[in-house]
Amino acid sequence: MQQRLDDITKTGSLITDYDVYLFRQGTHTRLYEKLGSHIAISSGVKGTFFAVWAPNAVEVSVIGDFNGWVAGKNPLRARSDGSGIWEGFIPGVGHGDLYKYYIRSRYNNYSVEKGDPFACYWEVPPKTASIVWDTSYSWHDRAWMRRREEFNNPAAPISTYEVHAGSWRLPDDGKGRCMSYQELAVELASYLLDTGFTHVEFLPIMEHPLYASWGYQTLGYFAPTSRYGTPQDFMHLVDYLHKRGIGVILDWVPSHFPSDGYGLSYFDGTHLYEHEQPGQRYHPEWKSYVFNLGRNEVRSFLISSAVFWLDRYHADGIRVDAVSSMLYLDYARRPGEWTPNIYGGRENLDAIGFLRKLNDTVHANYPDTLAIAEEATAWAGVTAPGATGGLGFDLKWNMGWMHDTLDYFALDPIYRKYRHDILTFSISYAFSERYILPLSHDEVVHEKSALIGKMPGDEWQKRANLRLLFGYMFTHPGKKLLFMGGEFGQWSEWNHETGLEWHLLQYAPHRGILRWVTDLNRLYRRKTALHECDAKPSGFEWVDFSDAEKSIISYLRRGRSVDDIVLVACNFTPVPRYGYRIGVPFGGFWREVLNSDAVEYGGSGVGNLGGVEAEQVPAHGRAWSLPLTLPPLAVVIFTPEGA
Structure with missing residues (x-):
C-alpha cells in the first residue's frame, strides 16, 4: 500500500x-x-x-x-x-x-x-x-485484530515468552550475525506455536545506540532498530505472528534515556527533554537522563510514542519498564540527593499524573490492548483505575512472588521446612492487583545464574526442581512470563552476544523440560480453572499450606463454574510420599493430568498410574480425600473425571 x-x-x-x-x-x-x-x-x-x-x-x-x-x-x-x-x-x-x-x-x-x-x-x-522513510504497509491481520479482546482480557490465558530479538537464535551461516525480522518471523512463530505460548514480549525493539543495553537505553522512540531490518520488516514480523494467533507485547522505556550527543539530551542547548532540576535529571543506577514528566510537551512526546506502537505497528500491549524508578523521588538516591514534593513526600506527583494519563489514553484509543507495569514495590493500586486513585495499568509484574519463589527454590530441600512461609506468603496479596508472574531476563544475567543453575542438588535434582518451579508457576494465580532459554533448561546465563544453547535439545533431559513447559502451556490454556479467575479470591483455595515439615503444599484452582476445578500438590523435597492424603470437595475418580516426574519429562516415573478414586475419608476439613503418591521434587495436577 x-x-x-x-x-x-x-x-x-x-x-x-x-x-x-x-x-x-x-x-x-x-x-x-x-x-x-x-x-x-x-x-x-x-x-x-x-x-x-x-x-x-x-x-x-x-x-x-x-x-x-x-x-x-x-x-x-x-x-x-x-x-x-x-x-x-x-x-x-x-x-x-x-x-x-x-x-x-x-x-x-x-x-x-x-x-x-x-x-x-x-x-x-x-x-x-x-x-526519511515511507512506512506504508499492507496488513493481513484483520482476523486477529477483530478478536484481540478475547486474547487480552483478564479472564484469558496469557503465557508470555520474553525474547531479545538479536540473540534468540543466530543463523547457521557462519557470519556471526543476528536474525533479520523476516527470518525471525518464520522461526519464532513456529516455535511459539509448538510450545504453546500465547504472547511474545520483545525487549525494547526501539532504536538504541548500545546493543549491550538490550534496548533499555532508547533513543529512537518512534523507530524499530535497524539492526534487523526496515520498519516494514518489523511490521511483517508482527503481522506474521498475528496471523498465527500470537500476541505481541513491546517493552517501552519512558523513565530514562541515554546521554549520547546526537540524541535527546541537551537538545537545543537547554535541558529540554531531561529534567531541569539536578536532583531529578540524572539516574544514578543507569547513568542516564530522566525525562521531565512535568513538562507538557515531553508528556505529548512520550504518550504519542506509546500510541505510535499500538497504531502503526499493531502492538497488542506495552510493558512499561522501571515504573518504580518513576514513582519515587528518592529512588536510588541517598538523603540530600533528592527534593520532596510540594507535600513533603517522596512520591513523584508528575510521574503519577503522567502514568494515569498514559493509561487513560491507551485504553481510550485501544481498549483491547494491554498496559503492563514493571513495578517492584508495594505501591497500592497499580492496576486500579486512575479515576479511583490507581495508576490504570491492566497488569503488574509480581516481583514479590518472583523474589520469594527463587529464594525458596535456592534452598537445599533439607532447609526448606524452615522457610515454608516465603513459599505461601504470595497468596496473601495475590488478588490485590492483577498480576503477571515473571521469570524474566533480569533473573538470568549479571552473575545471577541461569534458572536451572539456581536450583540445588545434582543435575537430576536441578532439572526436577526446575520442572517443579514451572509447574508451581503455571498453577499459581497470575498470568505467566518466561524468558527465552529457561523453557529448555539452559545452563549458562543469557549472553546477548552468543545466543541460546539450542544444542542442549539434542539431550533427552532438556527435551523433557521443553516438553514439560509445552504441556503446561497447553493445560493452562485448556483448563479455564487455571486462568479464568486469576485476579479473584474465588479462583484459588488452599487445601493445606501448613505441612512445613514435609515441605508439601496443596491447593485448588477454580473457574466460574462450580465443577471447573483443578487440584495441585507440590512436593519440594526429594523424598517421595506414598499414601499422602489430600482432602477434595467431592468423590469420584480424579485423573492425574500432569506429573512433572513423568519419564517423558526426565523424571523418575513415580506417580499415580493415571489417577485416584476419592475415598470417603475426611481430610483437611473435607468429607472426601485422595490417597496420593507424591513424586520427589515434583508437582502433580488432577482434575475430576469428565471435567
Missing part, C-alpha cells in the same frame, strides 16, 4: 493551531503525524516536510546527504505561535535520504547536530543519521 502524500500547498505545514494547543497542553497523542519528517507535496512538487521542537534555538536547518551535510543550506523557520517548533518543506528530498538537524542555541554558543526525535528509521548503529 503506497503512502498517501499530504498536500501542504496552502499552509506550507502539516501542523495546525489545534496541534500546537494540544502539544502545549500535554494531550497530543499522535505527534508522530506532525513532527519529524513526512514525505509530502507542495505546489505540485514532491519533497519532505520537516518539523522539530527546539524552543531555545536561534537557528535550525536540515543537513543530509542531499545537501552535503552543510548547515544553512536548508533552513527551517520558527513558527510565530511561540510553540518552539521549527518547520519547513524541502523539495526533492524523499524516501531513503539521510538527515539530521543542525541546531544553534541562544545559550553558551552551543551548536550541535541532532538526530530526529520523531525519526521512524535510523542508520544501523554506530552510525547516527535519521532516514
Whole structure:
C-alpha cells in the first residue's frame, strides 16, 4: 500500500493551531503525524516536510546527504505561535535520504547536530543519521485484530515468552550475525506455536545506540532498530505472528534515556527533554537522563510514542519498564540527593499524573490492548483505575512472588521446612492487583545464574526442581512470563552476544523440560480453572499450606463454574510420599493430568498410574480425600473425571 502524500500547498505545514494547543497542553497523542519528517507535496512538487521542537534555538536547518551535510543550506523557520517548533518543506528530498538537524542555541554558543526525535528509521548503529522513510504497509491481520479482546482480557490465558530479538537464535551461516525480522518471523512463530505460548514480549525493539543495553537505553522512540531490518520488516514480523494467533507485547522505556550527543539530551542547548532540576535529571543506577514528566510537551512526546506502537505497528500491549524508578523521588538516591514534593513526600506527583494519563489514553484509543507495569514495590493500586486513585495499568509484574519463589527454590530441600512461609506468603496479596508472574531476563544475567543453575542438588535434582518451579508457576494465580532459554533448561546465563544453547535439545533431559513447559502451556490454556479467575479470591483455595515439615503444599484452582476445578500438590523435597492424603470437595475418580516426574519429562516415573478414586475419608476439613503418591521434587495436577 503506497503512502498517501499530504498536500501542504496552502499552509506550507502539516501542523495546525489545534496541534500546537494540544502539544502545549500535554494531550497530543499522535505527534508522530506532525513532527519529524513526512514525505509530502507542495505546489505540485514532491519533497519532505520537516518539523522539530527546539524552543531555545536561534537557528535550525536540515543537513543530509542531499545537501552535503552543510548547515544553512536548508533552513527551517520558527513558527510565530511561540510553540518552539521549527518547520519547513524541502523539495526533492524523499524516501531513503539521510538527515539530521543542525541546531544553534541562544545559550553558551552551543551548536550541535541532532538526530530526529520523531525519526521512524535510523542508520544501523554506530552510525547516527535519521532516514526519511515511507512506512506504508499492507496488513493481513484483520482476523486477529477483530478478536484481540478475547486474547487480552483478564479472564484469558496469557503465557508470555520474553525474547531479545538479536540473540534468540543466530543463523547457521557462519557470519556471526543476528536474525533479520523476516527470518525471525518464520522461526519464532513456529516455535511459539509448538510450545504453546500465547504472547511474545520483545525487549525494547526501539532504536538504541548500545546493543549491550538490550534496548533499555532508547533513543529512537518512534523507530524499530535497524539492526534487523526496515520498519516494514518489523511490521511483517508482527503481522506474521498475528496471523498465527500470537500476541505481541513491546517493552517501552519512558523513565530514562541515554546521554549520547546526537540524541535527546541537551537538545537545543537547554535541558529540554531531561529534567531541569539536578536532583531529578540524572539516574544514578543507569547513568542516564530522566525525562521531565512535568513538562507538557515531553508528556505529548512520550504518550504519542506509546500510541505510535499500538497504531502503526499493531502492538497488542506495552510493558512499561522501571515504573518504580518513576514513582519515587528518592529512588536510588541517598538523603540530600533528592527534593520532596510540594507535600513533603517522596512520591513523584508528575510521574503519577503522567502514568494515569498514559493509561487513560491507551485504553481510550485501544481498549483491547494491554498496559503492563514493571513495578517492584508495594505501591497500592497499580492496576486500579486512575479515576479511583490507581495508576490504570491492566497488569503488574509480581516481583514479590518472583523474589520469594527463587529464594525458596535456592534452598537445599533439607532447609526448606524452615522457610515454608516465603513459599505461601504470595497468596496473601495475590488478588490485590492483577498480576503477571515473571521469570524474566533480569533473573538470568549479571552473575545471577541461569534458572536451572539456581536450583540445588545434582543435575537430576536441578532439572526436577526446575520442572517443579514451572509447574508451581503455571498453577499459581497470575498470568505467566518466561524468558527465552529457561523453557529448555539452559545452563549458562543469557549472553546477548552468543545466543541460546539450542544444542542442549539434542539431550533427552532438556527435551523433557521443553516438553514439560509445552504441556503446561497447553493445560493452562485448556483448563479455564487455571486462568479464568486469576485476579479473584474465588479462583484459588488452599487445601493445606501448613505441612512445613514435609515441605508439601496443596491447593485448588477454580473457574466460574462450580465443577471447573483443578487440584495441585507440590512436593519440594526429594523424598517421595506414598499414601499422602489430600482432602477434595467431592468423590469420584480424579485423573492425574500432569506429573512433572513423568519419564517423558526426565523424571523418575513415580506417580499415580493415571489417577485416584476419592475415598470417603475426611481430610483437611473435607468429607472426601485422595490417597496420593507424591513424586520427589515434583508437582502433580488432577482434575475430576469428565471435567
